[in-house]
Amino acid sequence: MFAKRRIRKHGLQAQAQVVAVEDRVAAGGGRTSTFELEVRPTDRAAFPAELTEKFGPGLQRPEEDDLVGVLYDPKDLAVVLDLAGDDRFDPDAVRARAKQHRKDARR
Numbered sequence: 001m002f003a004k005r006r007i008r009k010h011g012l013q014a015q016a017q018v019v020a021v022e023d024r025v026a027a028g029g030g031r032t033s034t035f036e037l038e039v040r041p042t043d044r045a046a047f048p049a050e051l052t053e054k055f056g057p058g059l060q061r062p063e064e065d066d067l068v069g070v071l072y073d074p075k076d077l078a079v080v081l082d083l084a085g086d087d088r089f090d091p092d093a094v095r096a097r098a099k100q101h102r103k104d105a106r107r
Contacts, residue, residue, distance in 0.1 A: 003073075007080045011071030014041040016049070016079070018066045030056050039072055039079055049079040059091055 016037040025031045032054050040046045049072070055061045062068045062081075068089070069082040083089040087097075 003078055004080050007071050007073050007078055008082075011073055011080065012041065013082065014039050014070050014072055016040060016068055016070045018062050018064055018068060019048075021062070021064055028057070030054060031061070033061050035062065035081075037068075037070065037079065039070055039077075041072070044074075047077055049077060051079050051081065053081055056091070059094060060089055062089060 016039045018035055019038055020036040022034045023031050024033075032052060034050065034052045037049045037051070038046055039049050049070075053061070062083075066088075069084075069086060070079050071082045072079045081089075083091075085093070087093045
C-alpha cells in the first residue's frame, strides 16, 4: 500500500501497452484485474510489469492492447496505473460524463 502511494507521489510517467488482463469478480459487483504490461519509458528500454487494481461496478478498465498511462519507480520498476485524465478510464471523467448525460436527458 505504501509503495503505491510512494510511486503515485514520486514515480516517473510512461506509457504502457496492456499485454494481458485477468479478472476476478467480487460478490458486490466490483472486480480485481491483474494486468501484464509492457512499459515504455522515454529514457530507457521497455520493460515488462504486472500489477493488480480494483475497479468498482460499472467502471471500465483497460483491455488487452490498450495504451495507458503509468507511473513507475526507476529503482525497482514497480508500476501503478495513472488513469487520471484518461476519458476512457478515469472515474471522475466517467462520473462527469454520466452526470452530463442525465442532465441532457432531462431537457
